[in-house]
Structure formats: structure tokens, C-alpha cells
Amino acid sequence: MFSVDGCQHRYCFSCMKQHVEMKLLQGMLPKCPHEGCHSVLKIKSCKKFLTSELYVSMSQRIKEASIPATEKVYCPYPRCSALMSKSEVLGKAANAYAGAQQTGAQKCTKCSGLFCLNCKVPWHSNMTCYDYKKLNPYSCVGDAMLKSLAKRKSWRQCVKCNHMIELLEGCHHIYCRCGYQFCYNCGAEWKDKKATCRCPIWDERNIIRNGHNRPQ
Incomplete structure (x- = not known):
């Protein structure tokens, strides 16, 4: 049996695994399944029954939940797509090179790829954000098609x-x-x-x- 930290509600490992997996698929941070209980599951304890894939997914959800929606920053490079917070990115940039915050050029904390924090795209060198957005109304080629499809x-x-x-x-x-x-x-x-x-x-x-x- 698995005892939830904090409230000590007990469930079998199989039921807990299914509960956590379902909540993660719904994009939610898993809590104690007991009705009315709001105890948050600790990932260290859940490691007892989670697969490696679910463990990684839960770690990601915990990080996402800890960052306000307006502060979330995702690396624009498809092979990375790491989640960061604005303060995390700007803190790294302040120590890396001068003027980064003013220009909008930042480095991904995971892959070190250079990107524009303002435009949320790989860094557009020798071009201001205004000029880039004017020439590229959509951040990538598929965005225009996606917007049209979404409307239909x-x-x-x-x-x-x-x-x-x-x-x-x-x-x-x-x-x-x-x-x-x-x-x-x-x-x-x-x-x-x-x-x-x-x-x-x-x-x-x-x-x-x-x-x-x-x-x-």
C-alpha cells in the first residue's frame, strides 16, 4: 500500500499509478485521490511506482506548475523545447554578456541556443524585433495555416x-x-x-x- 505524504491516505500502488498517469495526461499536477483532500503528491515518494517516462512527465508538470503562465518561456528550437522562467533566462543572460536584456537576445539554459525573448524565435541577428515581426507576421511557416485551420x-x-x-x-x-x-x-x-x-x-x-x- 502507498501512503500519501501529509494526509496518510492509503491506496494500492496499481491504483496510484493509474491515478497519476491520468492526471498527467490531463495536464494536471497529481494530488491525493481521496475526495476533498488537497495533499500534493511528492515525486520522491511516487518514484516507488512510476515508470521512468511517468517520472519525467511528473517532473515536468511540477516545474510547469511552479512557474506562472506569464513567466513561462519555451526554447524555440524543436530539438530542445526546454521550459524556463523569464527570471531564470534573464539571470543567466545578465552574467553571460552585457545588453542581452535590452536587445532581447537570450540563451537557452539547456541547449545554449540563442533566441529572442521578445519574439519567441531563434535569434534574428542584424534585425530589430519590429523589423522581424513586420517581415514575419507568423513565427513559422506553418503558423498561418494553423490559424486558418483553427478558425475553420x-x-x-x-x-x-x-x-x-x-x-x-x-x-x-x-x-x-x-x-x-x-x-x-x-x-x-x-x-x-x-x-x-x-x-x-x-x-x-x-x-x-x-x-x-x-x-x-
């Missing part, structure tokens, strides 16, 4: 981290990977687990599957 498909984009979300099944209450909650129907924020809009909580088309999609 009625996808929603999180206003905190810009993550694109598509609702396939379930209610309109969206819990983004960054922790921001909002209504998928209109984009209004959810506060204290309650909607701030008057949209219906669900659409039957997203709750009841067609007969041919049901398992036989």
Missing part, C-alpha cells in the same frame, strides 16, 4: 500560454496544460471551478457518441 475547426487557443486546443469529447470546461481554465464555447475564464459565462456546460454531440463509434 473552431479550435480554442489558451490566452495564457497560446496552446491550441481541440475538443473531441467531454464538456466545455477546459483545463489547459498551463493550469488556466476556460469555457471552450466562448473562451471565458473559469474561476474557483465555476464558469463566468452562461454557455451550456456541454454539447450532446461531444458527450454521446454515434452508434457506429460504440464498442461492440
Whole structure:
């Protein structure tokens, strides 16, 4: 049996593994599964039943939860994509070379790749941020197509981290990977687990599957 640190609620290792895996897939930081309990699971204790992949995923979630949405910075290089905080990046830059904060040029704390903190793209040398954005209204070639597709498909984009979300099944209450909650129907924020809009909580088309999609 596994005892949760702090509250001492006990569950079998198999159930805890499934609980943690599900919460991580939902982009949430796992807590004690006991109803009404808010004890946060400690990764050191969870190592007893987590696979190496789940351990890495949980470590990432813990780091994401510790950084406010407005402070999150992701390395723009696809082979890295490391998560950093603005203070972490600027702190490294201040010691690395002068004028970095003024120009916007920063180094990734993981791969050391040079990127623009203002434009969130690999560093555009010999070009100001204004000129770069004027010549590149989209940060990459696929962005224009993505924006167009998102509009046609009625996808929603999180206003905190810009993550694109598509609702396939379930209610309109969206819990983004960054922790921001909002209504998928209109984009209004959810506060204290309650909607701030008057949209219906669900659409039957997203709750009841067609007969041919049901398992036989």
C-alpha cells in the first residue's frame, strides 16, 4: 500500500499509478485521490511506482506548475523545447554578456541556443524585433495555416500560454496544460471551478457518441 505524504491516505500502488498517469495526461499536477483532500503528491515518494517516462512527465508538470503562465518561456528550437522562467533566462543572460536584456537576445539554459525573448524565435541577428515581426507576421511557416485551420475547426487557443486546443469529447470546461481554465464555447475564464459565462456546460454531440463509434 502507498501512503500519501501529509494526509496518510492509503491506496494500492496499481491504483496510484493509474491515478497519476491520468492526471498527467490531463495536464494536471497529481494530488491525493481521496475526495476533498488537497495533499500534493511528492515525486520522491511516487518514484516507488512510476515508470521512468511517468517520472519525467511528473517532473515536468511540477516545474510547469511552479512557474506562472506569464513567466513561462519555451526554447524555440524543436530539438530542445526546454521550459524556463523569464527570471531564470534573464539571470543567466545578465552574467553571460552585457545588453542581452535590452536587445532581447537570450540563451537557452539547456541547449545554449540563442533566441529572442521578445519574439519567441531563434535569434534574428542584424534585425530589430519590429523589423522581424513586420517581415514575419507568423513565427513559422506553418503558423498561418494553423490559424486558418483553427478558425475553420473552431479550435480554442489558451490566452495564457497560446496552446491550441481541440475538443473531441467531454464538456466545455477546459483545463489547459498551463493550469488556466476556460469555457471552450466562448473562451471565458473559469474561476474557483465555476464558469463566468452562461454557455451550456456541454454539447450532446461531444458527450454521446454515434452508434457506429460504440464498442461492440
